[in-house]
Amino acid sequence: MSSPLSPTVFVVDDYAAGRRSISRLLRAAGFAVTAFASAKEFLAQYDPETRGCLVLDLAMPEISGLDLQGILAGKGSLLPIIFLTAHGDIPKSVQAMKHGASDFLIKPVNDEDLLAAVRVAIEKDSALRRERAEISEIHTRLATLTPREREVLEYVVAGKLNKQIAGELGTVEQTVKIHRAHVMQKMKVQSVAELVRLTQRCGIGGSVQ
Amino acid sequence: MSWITALWSMNAAACLTFAGFYFVVWCRQRQNLVYLFFSCSATAAAAISAFELWMLNSKTVEQYEQLIRWIHVPTFVLTLSFLAFVRLYLHAGRVWLAWSICGLRALVLILNFIFAVSINFTAITNIRQFSWGGQLVSVPVGTRSPWGLLSSVSLLLLLIFSVDATITVWRRGDRRRALLIGGSMIFGAILAWHVPLVIWGILEVPFFLGFTYTAIVAVMGYELSTDVARAAGLARELEITQKRLNLAADSADLGMWMWDVPRDEIWITDKGRALFGFGATEKLDLNRFKNVLHPEDRQRVLDALENTLRTGADYEAEYRIMLPEGHLRWIAGRGQVEFDRDGQPVRLRGAAFDITNRKQAELEAARHRNEMAHLSRVTTLGELSGSLAHELNRPLGAILSNAQAAQRMLANGGVDVAEFREILNDIISENKHAAEVIRRLRLWLQKGEVEQHSLRINKVVRDVLKLIRTDLISQNVSIDTELARSLPTVTGDPVQLQQVLVNLVVNACDAMAECGTRERRLCIRTALENDGGEVIVSVIDQGGGIQEREVERVFEPFFTTKAKGMGLGLSVCRTIIAAHRGKLWAANNAERGATFHFTLPKDAPAKSRTDNGR
Numbered sequence: 001m002s003s004p005l006s007p008t009v010f011v012v013d014d015y016a017a018g019r020r021s022i023s024r025l026l027r028a029a030g031f032a033v034t035a036f037a038s039a040k041e042f043l044a045q046y047d048p049e050t051r052g053c054l055v056l057d058l059a060m061p062e063i064s065g066l067d068l069q070g071i072l073a074g075k076g077s078l079l080p081i082i083f084l085t086a087h088g089d090i091p092k093s094v095q096a097m098k099h100g101a102s103d104f105l106i107k108p109v110n111d112e113d114l115l116a117a118v119r120v121a122i123e124k125d126s127a128l129r130r131e132r133a134e135i136s137e138i139h140t141r142l143a144t145l146t147p148r149e150r151e152v153l154e155y156v157v158a159g160k161l162n163k164q165i166a167g168e169l170g171t172v173e174q175t176v177k178i179h180r181a182h183v184m185q186k187m188k189v190q191s192v193a194e195l196v197r198l199t200q201r202c203g204i205g206g207s208v209q
Numbered sequence: 210m211s212w213i214t215a216l217w218s219m220n221a222a223a224c225l226t227f228a229g230f231y232f233v234v235w236c237r238q239r240q241n242l243v244y245l246f247f248s249c250s251a252t253a254a255a256a257i258s259a260f261e262l263w264m265l266n267s268k269t270v271e272q273y274e275q276l277i278r279w280i281h282v283p284t285f286v287l288t289l290s291f292l293a294f295v296r297l298y299l300h301a302g303r304v305w306l307a308w309s310i311c312g313l314r315a316l317v318l319i320l321n322f323i324f325a326v327s328i329n330f331t332a333i334t335n336i337r338q339f340s341w342g343g344q345l346v347s348v349p350v351g352t353r354s355p356w357g358l359l360s361s362v363s364l365l366l367l368l369i370f371s372v373d374a375t376i377t378v379w380r381r382g383d384r385r386r387a388l389l390i391g392g393s394m395i396f397g398a399i400l401a402w403h404v405p406l407v408i409w410g411i412l413e414v415p416f417f418l419g420f421t422y423t424a425i426v427a428v429m430g431y432e433l434s435t436d437v438a439r440a441a442g443l444a445r446e447l448e449i450t451q452k453r454l455n456l457a458a459d460s461a462d463l464g465m466w467m468w469d470v471p472r473d474e475i476w477i478t479d480k481g482r483a484l485f486g487f488g489a490t491e492k493l494d495l496n497r498f499k500n501v502l503h504p505e506d507r508q509r510v511l512d513a514l515e516n517t518l519r520t521g522a523d524y525e526a527e528y529r530i531m532l533p534e535g536h537l538r539w540i541a542g543r544g545q546v547e548f549d550r551d552g553q554p555v556r557l558r559g560a561a562f563d564i565t566n567r568k569q570a571e572l573e574a575a576r577h578r579n580e581m582a583h584l585s586r587v588t589t590l591g592e593l594s595g596s597l598a599h600e601l602n603r604p605l606g607a608i609l610s611n612a613q614a615a616q617r618m619l620a621n622g623g624v625d626v627a628e629f630r631e632i633l634n635d636i637i638s639e640n641k642h643a644a645e646v647i648r649r650l651r652l653w654l655q656k657g658e659v660e661q662h663s664l665r666i667n668k669v670v671r672d673v674l675k676l677i678r679t680d681l682i683s684q685n686v687s688i689d690t691e692l693a694r695s696l697p698t699v700t701g702d703p704v705q706l707q708q709v710l711v712n713l714v715v716n717a718c719d720a721m722a723e724c725g726t727r728e729r730r731l732c733i734r735t736a737l738e739n740d741g742g743e744v745i746v747s748v749i750d751q752g753g754g755i756q757e758r759e760v761e762r763v764f765e766p767f768f769t770t771k772a773k774g775m776g777l778g779l780s781v782c783r784t785i786i787a788a789h790r791g792k793l794w795a796a797n798n799a800e801r802g803a804t805f806h807f808t809l810p811k812d813a814p815a816k817s818r819t820d821n822g823r
Contacts, residue, residue: 015603017639021610024632028617059599059683086602087679107606111613 007122008052011035012042012068013084014060018107022055022084022114029115039063039071048077051129053102053121055114058085058092066092069099078128080121084109131201138202144186152179156192157199211344213415217262220419224255227426231433246294247433251426253287258419265346265415270333273349278327285318287422288367295374299390301381302374310370313363320356329357329408339413346415348407361405368398386432393428397421458560466544468495468557470518481561484540486532503529503537510542517546518554527564539568575659578784583656585781586708589715590653599679600646604639611636649676652704659702663812666699666706666735666744667692673710674733684729686718691734697811699744701789706809709785709793712778713748713805720752720803743791743808751802760795782807 009031013019016037023033032052036042040063042054054072058065069081080102083093093104102124103117145153148169155165162180166173189195228251235244260280267273292307321328333351340346375391400421406412455478458465464481468474475493477485485501487493502510506528517524524544529537544559590597611632618624649672670692674681681688714731721729730751738745755763762768766780779793786793786807793807 015607017607017635017642018603018610020631020635021607021614024614024628025610025617028614028621059679061682061687064683064685086600086606087596087598107602108609109606111610111617114610 006032006051007125008032008034008050009118009122010042010046010052010054010079012037012039012054012060012065013057014038015057018057018086025111025114026055026118029111029118031118039065039068042068043071046077048075048079051122051125053080053082053118053125055082055084055118058083058096059087066095066099069096069101073099078125078132080124080128082114082117082121084114135202138187138198141187141198142202142204145183149179149183149186152176153183153187153195153199154204156180156183157196157204212342213265213344213346214262217258217265217417217419220423221255221258221262223423224251224258224419224426227430228252228255234433243294243297246290246297247429249290250287250294250422253283253290254419254422254426256283257287257422261416261419267336267347270336273336273347274326274330274333277329277333277349278321281318281321281328284418285314288314288363291422291425292370295370295394299374299378299386301377302370306366306370306373310363310366313359313366317356317360317363320359324354324356326351328354328360330354341413341415348413348415350410353408357405357408364398364401364405367401368395371395371398389428390425390432393424397425462562464561466559466561470554470556484538484561484563485530501530501532503531505529514557517544517557521546521548524557524559527568537565538563539565575788578788579659580656581781582705582708582785583654585712585778586653586704589708589711589778590650593677593680593711593715596677596679597646597650601643604643604646607639608636608643611639653707655704659705661700661702663698663700664703664706666696666746666809669703669706669710670733670735670746672703673707673714676707677711677714680715681718681731684718684722686721686729686731689730689732691732693734693736696735696737696744697741699789699809700812701809705785706789709782709807710746710748712782713807716778716805717748717750717752717803720750720754724753737811738808741811743810745806745808747804747806749798749802749804754797754801754803755795757797760797763795764793 009026011019011022011026011033012035013022014037019035019037023035026033034045036045038060056065056068063071065083065085072079072081081096081100082103082105083096083101084105084107086107096104102121105113105117142150151169152165155168160168162173162176166176169176184190184195187195187198189198228248231244231251232248235241235248238244257280260276260283264273264276264280267276289311292302292310295302296304296307317328325331326333330349330351331354333349335350336347337350338345338347371391371394375387375395378391379387398421401418403412403414404416404418407414407416454465457463458478459480462480462484464478464484466475466477466481469476473494475495475498477487477493479489481487482489482491485498487497487501491497499507499511510526510528513524513526516522524542524546527539527541530540532538540561541564542559542561544557546557547555549555615629615632618628653676670690674688674690710733714733717731718729721731728751732747732749734747734749736745736747737743759768764779764783768780783793786809789809791807791809793805795803795805797803
């Protein structure tokens, strides 16, 4: 049912009737759904590559919803989580939101609210995945740079002029110009502003003054 | 008139007077047969005196023959009633001896009428007259019968009987009676020997058998008069005691009563009549008593009475009566039963007193306790609101989502009948589930009368676990239950008992949360205790335990170690368990944590059904 291409909504709830009803609703709204009766079952089958979101019951025996959130975070999972609970006390909802929950809904939940939350979460998941893909692309491009070019890049994004860079590196301005052109070409950017945006996204820059 | 005639007549008159007097006494106290026998013997003695007087003045042989024959009838009566009297009055004398004498006298009487002329003579030939004390008296002359010996033997046995009875009384320590009655008896029995001696012609005296008994009559008269005097004294004392008792009973507002069981008559003091609202002169019986009883208490009181009459156990009952003005009055009745020799109940005596004030205070206290318990339940509900919201919202959520899913499916156009059926099934079962939660909630919050009935404690434990399941989950507490199978039932209010358990479990969870125990395990155990007389429930936690000096203090009102607790939970629990005639206490575990135990007495066997672990 779930493929890496179409987003899947994972439902984890120990309460069978609740699990079935939410799954039905989501399916009727056109989502692919996979349901689990416990966090353990979910973890056993979960593939981080699968796109989608997680609709998670807060109060479950053994591994609770909050526990599962922690476990997933520990695994570096980006799967957005919508907490769905029959009773949410304030400390628990705060804790859930602090740890990055996408939403926190109280049963009985209106279909529109749930579907909206699911759509937002899936959107968020797509955005996150896109961003992650971009960053990984930038890293790939960065990896093609020679150490000298990398040094030049650092000075360029720090806003240094070619002459200043040549002074810092102990070379002539013409050489810096060639390196700079290589950097712009390898990083597939047209302007310095664009280069700065890329490097900022993967946390490079600011290491030289 | 000759002095002999005067003396014999006086003797007869004296005997008859005593006989008449004691006959009247016997008529009043029929159960005291001793008076009747004494009266009989005195009458017989009077008759003998009359016969003797006649004989002494007899002039013809024919007349003498008739008299000497018929005098054996009063002699027989005298002997028999005398023996019976001695047995009853002195409780002495050998029974076999008495029966032998009776048999012998009966034989003498029969032979006396079979053989001519009498047992003593085969023929009387002449009447000899001689002067005695200046008076002419007649004695018989004739052929003596050998059967006359039988009469002498019976006389001898009578003497032995008298001596034996006297010795018995003497040994018993009642020396005055031994001397007076025994002495006069022996004296009489010796004097009676003049009869054979006169018949054998050895002695020349007139017959005076009637006088031999006079001594006994005189002594008995004296004895019985002292009895009468003593009885009068006792009656006076009794009256004083009775007055004193009545005074005490009246000032204590006691109504003294007595129920004559075979006659079904109830006697009751004036105070008692006022207590029950009976008329001052109204005749009372069980039915009248039954009618004033409150219908709800009637059967219980009758059962208690029935039980007392059957087993002899003390009667004890507390019940309501309906007064004529429509008021109710609470009465406590106590009584003891008396049985006759056949083990049949004869009478039930007792006292009744007004306990309306005490009962009202008790009911008031119970009302307070129940209100307190209710308040505490409402408070606990606040703490359990998470659980409740959860329990209700889960099924409601499932219903809503199912219904909305169905709507969407309809809108999508593709209707899968199987799926729809499942959806509707789920909706129905979830609806029932929610209704059940609400029912439990209403029960928990209801403030009505406490309902005591026979219940199984294991079911109470399971109901409580259902109620607080979510809280336990959200607090990461796992519960072990060790519920004993085949527990007897106990009597109680299920909601109040649930309340106690909820309190104990919530406390245990709090204790474990406070001390940050990693493994939060809670054990609820049920078992039989005290030789099977009680059911014990234990809630065992793994928390930090209770400081030793606070093991009792935790049950005091407003004592709390929690930041947000009121400190009423455990004190209310203790009053609830006490009202169920049980005990609630706490103790620290050997390893870690504390255990709260409570006991409940098991139902009486008739009421009890066995709990098959269900």
